[in-house]
Amino acid sequence: MAEFLSLHDAVARYVQDGATVAMxxxxxxxxxxxxxxxxxxxxxDLTLIRMxxxxxxxxxxxxxxxxxxxxxxxxxxxxxxxxxxxxxxxxGWPCKIEILEHSHAAMACAFEAGAAGxxxxxxxxxxxxxxxxxxxxxxxxxCPFTGERLAAVPSVRPDVSIIHAQRAxxxxxxxxxxxxxxxxxAVLAAKHSIVTVEEVVDDLNAHPNACVIPSWAISAxxxxxxxxxxxxxxxxxxxSNRFYKEWDAIARDRDTFTQWLDDNVFNAAQNHAGExx
Amino acid sequence: MSLEYxxxxxxxxxxxxxxxxxxxxxxxxxxxxxxxxxxxxxxxxDVVLIYESGTLQTKPDILPLSIGDGELxxxxxxxxxxxxxxxxxxxxxxxxxxxxxxxxxxxxxNLNTTLIGDYKAPKVRLPGGxxxxxIATNAGEVFITLKHSKRAxxxxxxxxxxxxxxxxxxxxxxxxxxxxxxxxxxTDLCVMxxxxxxxxxxVVSLHPGVSREDVIDATGWEIHFAEQLESTPEPSxxxxxxLRELKARTERAHADA
Numbered sequence: 001m002a003e004f005l006s007l008h009d010a011v012a013r014y015v016q017d018g019a020t021v022a023m024x025x026x027x028x029x030x031x032x033x034x035x036x037x038x039x040x041x042x043x044x045d046l047t048l049i050r051m052x053x054x055x056x057x058x059x060x061x062x063x064x065x066x067x068x069x070x071x072x073x074x075x076x077x078x079x080x081x082x083x084x085x086x087x088x089x090x091x092g093w094p095c096k097i098e099i100l101e102h103s104h105a106a107m108a109c110a111f112e113a114g115a116a117g118x119x120x121x122x123x124x125x126x127x128x129x130x131x132x133x134x135x136x137x138x139x140x141x142x143c144p145f146t147g148e149r150l151a152a153v154p155s156v157r158p159d160v161s162i163i164h165a166q167r168a169x170x171x172x173x174x175x176x177x178x179x180x181x182x183x184x185x186a187v188l189a190a191k192h193s194i195v196t197v198e199e200v201v202d203d204l205n206a207h208p209n210a211c212v213i214p215s216w217a218i219s220a221x222x223x224x225x226x227x228x229x230x231x232x233x234x235x236x237x238x239x240s241n242r243f244y245k246e247w248d249a250i251a252r253d254r255d256t257f258t259q260w261l262d263d264n265v266f267n268a269a270q271n272h273a274g275e276x277x
Numbered sequence: 278m279s280l281e282y283x284x285x286x287x288x289x290x291x292x293x294x295x296x297x298x299x300x301x302x303x304x305x306x307x308x309x310x311x312x313x314x315x316x317x318x319x320x321x322x323d324v325v326l327i328y329e330s331g332t333l334q335t336k337p338d339i340l341p342l343s344i345g346d347g348e349l350x351x352x353x354x355x356x357x358x359x360x361x362x363x364x365x366x367x368x369x370x371x372x373x374x375x376x377x378x379x380x381x382x383x384x385x386x387n388l389n390t391t392l393i394g395d396y397k398a399p400k401v402r403l404p405g406g407x408x409x410x411x412i413a414t415n416a417g418e419v420f421i422t423l424k425h426s427k428r429a430x431x432x433x434x435x436x437x438x439x440x441x442x443x444x445x446x447x448x449x450x451x452x453x454x455x456x457x458x459x460x461x462x463x464t465d466l467c468v469m470x471x472x473x474x475x476x477x478x479x480v481v482s483l484h485p486g487v488s489r490e491d492v493i494d495a496t497g498w499e500i501h502f503a504e505q506l507e508s509t510p511e512p513s514x515x516x517x518x519x520l521r522e523l524k525a526r527t528e529r530a531h532a533d534a
Contacts, residue, residue: 026330026359027345051359052407075404077343078306086402101391104329105363105411112360124368127455128387128440128448129410134396148453178350179330182359211358232347241342241531 002172002218007196010220011037014160014192015046022049022111022158022190023056026181027077028234030056031164033227034196036265039063049156051107051182052077055230055247058084059265062257064094070156072102079244083251093254100135106153111182113155114189125151161190164228165213166235167204168197172215175204178234180211187213196224198236282512284465285424287484289315289520290512292376292422292463300373301325303412306344308422309376311523312463314340318519327366329408331357340527363408367415375416375456377409378423381434384477384498385448386421386441386459388413389434396436409439418457425464425495432498442476466492468509472501482507 005013015021015038023031035056038046047068048057055076060066062084074082088097102110109121122141132138132151139152163183165176174195176183187193195218206212226233230243250260282290292312296302298321304313310328314337317324325334330345334354341349350356357366366372380403381389388409394400413419423429433444441459442448449458459478462469468482480492481503493500512520 027343028330028347028350071405073405073407077345078341081402081404089402090399101405103406103410104359104408105368108360108363112364123364123411124415124454125411127410127414127452128437128443129406130437131391131406131410178347179332179345179356180358181331181345184358185360234347234350238347239343244342 002168002195002215002221004172005220005222007033007037007222007224010194010222011041014194014219015041015043016159017043018045019159020047020049022156022161022186024050024161024163024181024183024186025228025231026051026179027054028179028181028232029164029176029183029228030054030231031162031196031227032056032229032231033224034162034164034194035060036268038065039261039265049158051104053082053085055082055244058082058247058251059261061085061088061097062094062251063261063265066097067095068098068100070100070102072104072107074101076244076247078241079248083248084257087254100137101131102135102138102153103129103131106138106151107156108182110153110156111185111189114157115185118155120152120154122150122152156189158186158190160192160194161186162194162196163187164196164224164233166197166233167199167201168195168221169201169204172218172221173204174213174218174221175206176211176213184211184213188217192219193217194220194222196222196227198225198227198233199223280511280514280517282517284484286512286517286520287509288422288424288463288465290516291468291484291509292420293319293516295420295461295463296321296324296374296376299323301327301371302374302376303327303329303367303372303408303416305377305409305412306341307378309378309420310340312422313376314523315516315520318523319516327362327372329359329362331359331362333357333366338526339530340523342531363411367411370415372416373418375412375419377412377419377421377439379421379439381429381431382421382423382462383431383434383441385443385446386462386471386476386478387434387437387443388421388439388441389436391436391438393435406438413439413441413458414455416456418460420461420463421459422463425466425492427495427497430496430498442471446476466495477501479503480506482509484509485511
């Protein structure tokens with residue numbers, strides 16, 4: 001059964017220095033509040049997995065939490081570069097990080113394989129791409145039945161996955177609605193999982209085929225109101241496109257970034273998403 | 278005809294016209310998304326638009342800033358998980374056209390969205406592959422749209438993120454279960470198609486007012502022109518009106534958010 005914890009206690013218990021962490025949410029439901037808690041607790045040497053690192057990993061990388069990032073599209077959606085990611089990769093600030101890059105299809109399949117308890121994912125991919133020449137975790141195998149050459153990547157098996165969702169019921173079952181990304185797969189693939197939610201309700205009111213993650217498949221649930229801002233929570237609040245645009249200038253410069261982090265993360269109350277609210 | 282329009286509008290309208298009504302299109306963000314939605318709002322009301330965030334048959338009223346904006350989900354027939362999107366719908370062969378943008382493209386229509394320079398010491402680091410590597414090989418065919426410049430149209434890309442026809446033009450030969458690849462490239466100057474034999478991109482149509490020299494000057498290789506070089510039809514008043522309204526709605530919505 002999922003345990004209801006404060007966000008502070010959930011992160012303190014399940015995110016250890018050196019851990020492999022997946023914080024998912026495909027543009028939607030990005031667990032920013034949890035990311036900020038990881039920053040506040042000064043977790044270090046994390047291997048961060050995410051299809052689209054987005055601003056959340058830009059912040060965590062700039063704060064010095066990461067030693068490695070595994071991703072498939074590393075930009076600020078619709079805006080441009082992730083400057084903290086680039087500064088870390090290109091100049092080693094605030095610490096050197098290693099990157100391992102994939103395609104979306106590869107990572108989506110790798111999360112699914114992780115949830116399915118398999119060691120690897122097989123798919124028809126990377127044909128003619130030069131990504132396999134810079135990522136030694138991309139291999140090709142021959143189908144034993146047809147002889148077709150197929151791509152293989154290791155499954156994603158994080159120590160802990162963290163996602164944000166609309167709501168949990170009082171037993172700790174979680175409903176995810178809207179763009180569901182790879183969140184269910186991320187939770188099921190991980191040894192431990194933390195789900196932050198907008199609210200806890202008596203009844204999820206979920207239709208029979210809704211994306212519901214049962215309480216017994218989750219380690220901890222923490223309430224984090226507006227916990228996905230500046231991304232959005234379908235049915236609760238919209239994406240702050242303005243903040244995504246503003247982030248470009250904040251993150252471009254080390255000093256403005258550090259100041260932003262002090263003002264909005266280190267000196268902000270716990271569970272406060274910290275942006276433009 | 279004396280309609281006033283910009284070269285960007287010419288590009289969007291021409292790209293939109295490439296989509297036929299009823300096609301199923303896997304849409305990239307940015308210019309492809311603008312063109313695909315213009316097609317849906319004009320001559321192709323039954324075009325099926327799919328975005329990699331899992332939104333299937335979506336009909337956004339405004340253009341999304343990101344690939345996963347709420348608007349895409351709210352106006353979709355249904356929204357599936359991302360692994361299902363890539364495995365069942367794309368890899369499963371349900372997509373007619375992949376519509377992509379890119380930072381760099383070469384004469385064999387290979388796409389680079391990874392970096393400029395050397396991988397270990399990049400001059401410019403770009404976002405990476407995203408959905409493109411598998412869209413380009415698993416979709417029935419690929420349309421590409423981007424602005425024409427020497428920086429973007431290079432003889433050989435610095436990195437093949439996404440296969441066009443490979444560094445020698447033979448990258449799809451004898452590969453089973455692979456789409457046709459890029460069948461047209463639409464820019465603000467012209468339309469290009471791959472030569473049927475060599476697979477090198479050739480200009481098949483010049484936009485009104487654009488000269489061969491304009492294209493030659495904006496292309497990083499010795500570009501060839503088709504023997505039957507056509508003139509791209511101008512945008513209609515209706516297309517321009519709908520495009521401008523779409524962009525104005527989008528700008529208003531994003532300024533408020």
